[in-house]
Amino acid sequence: MGVRDALVHADLLEGLTVTDPLEGVAVLRQVLLPVVIDAVGAPRDRAEWARRFEQGRFDGEDVQRIVDYLDAQAAAFDLFDPLRPFAQVAGLRTAKGETKPVSLLIPRLASGNNVPLFSARTESDPPALTPGAAARALLAAHCWDTAAIKSGAVDDPLVKAGKTTGNPTGPLGQLGVVVPMGATLFQTLMLNMMIMPQGVYPVDRPQWRGEQAAGPRWRERGPLGRLDLLTWQSRRLRLIPEADASVPGGVVVRRVVLCAGDRLRGSVQDLEPHTAWRQVERPKADDPPARPVRHQPGRAAWRGLAGLLATAGPTGDRVSAPAVMEQLAGLQVEGRVPEDLPLRVLTVGVRYGTQSAVVEDVMVDEIPLPVVALAADSRVREVVLAVAEGAEALRIAANRLGDDLRAACGAEKVPWDRGQRLGDLLIHRFTPVVRRLLAGLQRQPDAVEQAEDAWLLVARRLAWEVADPVLSAAGPNTFLGRAPDQRFGPRLSVAEASFRRALNDILGPASPRTAPATGSTAA
Known part of the structure; x- marks a missing residue:
């Protein structure tokens, strides 16, 4: 055509x-x-x-x-x-x-x-x-x-x-x-x-x-x-x-x-x-006041929701939304676009190799986005940002669990840029869940409370689905750890207790419905 x-x-x-x-x-x-x-x-x-x-x-x-x-x-x-x-x-x-x-x-x-x-x-x-x-x-x-x-x-x-x-x-x-x-x-x-x-x-x-x-x-x-x-x-x-x-x-x-x-x-x-x-935090004389934000390889678009929704001012790390998103936010606030608009956001970026002379990777993703989330005082926006923030916190907690278990048996931490860490596996499992949540809120923005409850339930379940196998497979030497005389030294029970505490801090106290379905080591 x-x-x-x-x-x-x-x-x-x-x-x-x-x-x-x-x-x-x-x-x-x-x-x-x-x-x-x-x-x-x-x-x-x-x-x-x-x-x-x-x-x-x-x-x-x-x-x-x-x-x-x-x-x-x-x-x-x-x-x-x-x-x-x-x-x-x-x-x-x-x-x-x-x-x-x-x-x-x-x-x-x-x-x-x-x-x-x-x-x-x-x-x-x-x-x-x-x-x-x-x-x-x-x-x-x-x-x-x-x-x-x-x-x-x-x-x-x-x-x-x-x-x-x-x-x-x-x-x-x-x-x-x-x-x-x-x-x-x-x-x-x-x-x-x-x-x-x-x-x-x-x-x-x-x-x-x-x-x-x-x-x-x-x-x-x-x-x-x-x-x-x-x-x-x-x-x-x-x-x-x-x-x-x-x-x-x-x-x-x-x-x-x-x-x-x-x-x-x-x-x-x-x-x-x-x-x-x-x-730019402290720009020099010849520096521009701001620099474009580039997409990161392996990072799903929903993890950047804070930047996409920063339409009313910069985020904590000084990121402002693209101009097309800021404009759409202003139109939505004035009621000039329908709340059920089937908005999708396409993100595209390129990672170059040696001296930017070769293309190493092309990053492409597409997510549904509720239009009402663009409004600064929207409850949908609040929940969507809380989901993205909570998912990132859970990723860090899962990574810390893996580090604690390795420390319990005397191993070194997995370098951040090598191997697959527990948090990476957890984020991968979160991606289809967050997509469904965004699509559901796009169709039914009034169901925001149900969406939040569903996220808390599913997020805890997925976190334990990732954590429980590694806790169950931990070797006998992790039970007392490499420093058994230390009251809170690195050991299996301390690692699990720390992970449980992180889940409660991020998702709230566990209810009978959201508790892990399988056994664990701590009483």
Whole structure:
């Protein structure tokens, strides 16, 4: 489906279906949102935003504006235009005429130093991408490409020895991207549509409406506005089409030229809508006041609820919610979005390897989120945050239990970055429970007390399901411990008593229903 049909029928589509979430975020940010903002205009206030959202679709006037806009810009969206190809540089080449496999644009495929552990292809066997797939990979590269050395382009005055060094990652590679999503593509577009009281800056425009075609020269500069930031050209690229009669359309892309592109200068906190920010405690003269919060590998999105819901001010560790979440919170407080909105939050991030020159991991998660939890005085918010805080405290308690049992038999603690600890196992078991709790509160926010009671019951049961096997399997030497003369030295009974006390502190005193079902060592 093309851009025109996707936007015109946005109310009939559930969303974007892509095999690579990096490409999905790139399509939303680099094409769909900028087209709507540039063609229709951004809402000037909450009332205008709510009016559009309540329609559930683009009205006839907005549809006509989108269609007219895309008709006028049709040439700029030609992927293989010889003079001005979309998001590329016409005639881009290196001094030696070198090209790279198109897999360079796709982190999950082997290319150069980026060799995934399990890859169906080698660098010498790049895929043959259809024009649509090549366009998505192209957009993702502008957002997430690796850093370090890039091929030097002819006519780039900053090239040295055929290379350009010091390249940062794509701009989204430094962020923990947070994207709110609704029941339809239209709702998703509106949830990510920032209100602009002053409208779009006169100098601001998407990359395809630049005054002149992009060339091999690049600059370090600040963005001209939100449209410029969303369509930032962080690389100079050229896709190389090949004729292939065996595929629909008869054209594929197997090779690409990739060189250095524009570098962002200064802080973009005022313009960037899709990441949380952490205030710098003691910034130096040249430091920005806040830095983007990045997602942590192996950490489920629900564990970051405190940051997602920090819409009324920074959390204790100085984290503020993404701008799209702050805006949605303001709209919810004013009653401009329904309380049963099926809101989902997509989180996407990349972990880079050596000098950010390789992609080591792509973190993707999606959670349901009750809209009423965004309100500062909401009981749902209170319970949701208590669940996240309690789960983290239980993780620490389970880790401490494991450390105490190892100490009882004279072993060293498990290093935090090695092996699997009890707390990690417990958090893994909590994830489906918390997802169900969030989904239930999304449908029935009035059932918050029942949800809290259910959490306390299930959390205690799961904690004992993790703890009881290790307590039961503890060796005989842990009964007295390695220091039997010490009254409270490390031993099995002390470890279990400490764990019980932690459970009661976190979840409240145990009732007959929430007590452990199996036996334990302490009386």
